[in-house]
Structure formats: structure tokens, C-alpha cells
Amino acid sequence: MQVVLDGVHKQFRKEDGQVLQVLKGINLTVRAGEFLSLIGPSGCGKSTILNIIAGLEQPSEGSVRVNGKPINGPGIDRIVVFQEAGLFPWLSVLDNVTYGLLLKNMPRKKAEAKAMDVLRMVHLGRFANAYPHELSGGMKQRVAIARALVMDPDILLMDEPFAALDEQTRIVLHQELQEIWQQTKKTVIFITHNIREAVMLSERIILMGTRPGMVKQEFVVEAARPRDPSDSVLVHLEKRIMAGLEQEMEKVLKEEMGDDYRLQKGVVYHDPLYHLGSDI
């Protein structure tokens, strides 16, 4: 069991002094080499879980263990790919990718050779000397993935890495990510609010409930790879996940609209969820 969250609670103190309970009693176990997705309405605490595993945030209560050891801050065994690429604008693409390697005291020549390999893997070999402001959103995100992969972490943490990309790019990157995962057998914890994306990529999907965030349901994806979106297993699974997500979305809407809220199935069922499930 590679990553184990045991009774993780997280509270944030807001500026007005109120306490916001974001995560409540999260128990989660991720196997080595597993591709796990976390899905849930926005604001349910997905990023918070990922940041806690990354060591960027501390849980208010409970423990997180990686390979049996409690984590104590960030570590290069766990690298994060964020929704925004977060490339350093003052460094070239190549220097962005070698940043972590040089930090590990790898000789520059070797680091650059390794970075070039990974850049070619994400089809950006020709852009090694470009600067981030010269790249498109999809290219930036590829560099961010290359920058994470080059570190060869045991665990890859991905926080909606493709959410800001266009459809074409996303499909290509899904394929690339699947291949990379199959080749390297890294543990991937992948956050998304796109159900299709989750079923296409994951072995297991955790559906989160909101306010406070908790584990609501778990789905195992039993479909052969490479996956085909029209596979009846996947289509059926998508429906089940969507049903679970709908309940959570309704909860959010009810809370936000108060008495004005009337269950208008047409609105709630089709608008946001249609998009969530079937936008590929």
C-alpha cells in the first residue's frame, strides 16, 4: 500500500476568523502502480487532498503515509502537475525541465540529455530553447508534464492537468499519459471533474462528496486497454458516476440558492452534468 490517508481532516481559518471544514475523515489507500482518479464537484477539497499528499499542506488531523513512512513536507518521490503549468518564465523550456535535476546535483550535460529525451516524449524536442511565453497552453502543460516525469518520481500527482486545454490536445495527452503510465508503472493520483476523462484513464475512481469533502463512493474500472469510449462497460460506469455526482451538485445548488431552489430536473440534470460527462 503505497499511499495511505488515515482519518485526514483539514480546516482552513478564513480571514474573518471563521473555520472552514474542507476535508472530513478521509480514508484512502492507493496501491503502488495504481492509476487512481479523484472526482467531485469543484470546491469539495480535491486539490487540498493532493496538496496534503504532496506535503505542501499539513492535515489538521489524521496521518498520511507513503511507503509506510509519515510524510514530512514535499519530497521528490512525489511530483505534482498543477492545472496551470507554472513554468518559470525567466527560464527556457530546457532549463525549466532541468531545474529539478540540477537540484539533485545531476551534472548539467546529463540533465540536459535526460530533459531532451523527455521533451521528445511529449513531442516538444524542437522547442527546447523557446521561452514559456512563446508556447500555447497545451505546449506549456506538456512541458510541465515533462518537468515532472524527468524527476522519475514514484508517485505522480496531477491536479486537473488537462482542464484548461482544448479537446484535441486533451485527447492526445490522454493517450500519451496512458502510454507513459503503462511503460513506467508509476502510481498516478489524478484529479478531474471530467467523468469521461476519469473512466478512460483510471483503474479506480473515487467520487467525493462535498461540504465537507469526504469519500462518497468508489468505482473500479474493469475495461481492457487501450480503452474505447464506446465500450459498454465504460458507458455504464459513466452513468453510475454521473448519478452520484448529480446528488452532490444538487446539494451545492440547494445550499447556494436556499429557498429559491426547486428541483428542476431539466436544469440540474442536463446543464452542468451533460457537460461533465460527455464533452469529449
Added chain:
Amino acid sequence: MFITTLFIIWEAISKSGLFPQFLWPPLFWSSHGEATVFGTLVGGLISGQILEAALLTLSRLAVGFLIAIVLGLALGYLIARYRLFDDTLGFVVTALQSVPSIVWFPLAIVWFGLGETAILFIVTIGATWTMTVTSSTGFKNVPTLYLRVARTMGSKGFHLLRTVILPASVPHLISGMRVAWAFAWRALMAGELLGGSGGLGHLLEMGRALQSMDLVLSVMVIIGLVGTVMDAQVFLRVERSVMRRWGMTVRT
């Protein structure tokens, strides 16, 4: 074109005899063999009088400005990093920033005596507060995302400061330096005028004492030139290219 018109008006006034020639000297054309501004300027550059003074001034500026940058970065970092410094020093610095630096001069004279150190002191102090304020703002506004990325890669402490916090603040720092430079430059001129130990400001004072307005005006031209060149050619250019690289939109 505008400049030419100004020149012509100037010359006309000079020739009109409205003021004595030594009070309002001609720029280029001398009619009765009196000194012209242009002539004094060229002569002063060739004889080395103006050149020497300019070099002395610039070296003072460089030293004072450098000290101010180092001090400003260090204080700015403390303020951005530690709450305690922000609550105490941060407040004091903001107050000090609004004190014109020449106000420090009497104090500087008492502390260091009239001379080099006193001048350097007010140049440094003129630029330090601005540099402190802008660098602390810059450091505070480093995007969290950059810090998170660097920290997950294993960066911390001085490495994080050197490879992320400093470069990410460069746009702020450059703007800060531009303002700090302007303060330092003004403080230096004031200090030299009163300080009596060489430099362009001192030359101005000498010109006044000798009733030689052509010298005064020549020095003013040099002062104006240095200021413009530094601001428009050096700082503005660096600022533009930094903004472009750092992915900020540039107004043209």
C-alpha cells in the same frame, strides 16, 4: 523641432539685451566674444573639468545606488518573510520613504563631517527606502504556484530565494530601481551642491560663485542628459524586455 524653437527663443532673449549677458548667456553664437553655453560645455569636456566632475558624480551614484540595492533587497526580504519585521520595520520604512533625502543632510554632516561620506549617506538613504518597499512587495507577490513547483522539486532556503523568489520579483525590482535611481540622483545633486567636495553639483555651485551662468547651464545640460539617458535608455528598455519575457503585456 520643439527643441530648436526653444533654442531660438533662448538666443533671441540673450541677444535682446533684456538681461546682462553673464546672466543669460547665448547657447551657440557669441556676438561680443562672451562665453557661450555650448563653448563652455565643449571646453569643459575637453579640459576635463566637466568630465572629471561628471565621473566623480557617477561613481558616487554607482556606489550609493549599489549599497541601497543590497540594503533594500535585504530589508525587503525580511519584511516579506517575517511578520515581525513587516509590523515594525515595514511601517517605519513607509514613513521614512516620504522624507526627502536632503532632510538627512544636517544629520549626516554632524555624524560624518562635511564631505564624501555625508554625500554618500544621503544618496544611499534616498534610494534605500524605495528599494525596500518595492522589493518587499515583489517578494510578497511571487506566485504561490512557482513556490509550490519549486518546493516539490526539492528547493528551499537560499536556493529557493536565488532561483525563484528573486527572478520572479524582477519586474517589481526593476521598477523599484528606476524610482530609487531617480531619488538617488536628486539626493546626490542636492548633496553635492551643499557638500563642497567635487562633482557636478559642486561645479554648479562654483559657477554661481563665479557668476558664470554659461558654466552653470553647461552642467545643467549634462545633468539632464545623464538623467534622461539612464531613465529612457537603460531602465525603460530593461523594464520592457523583462515584462515581455516574464509574460506581462507591454504598453507601447
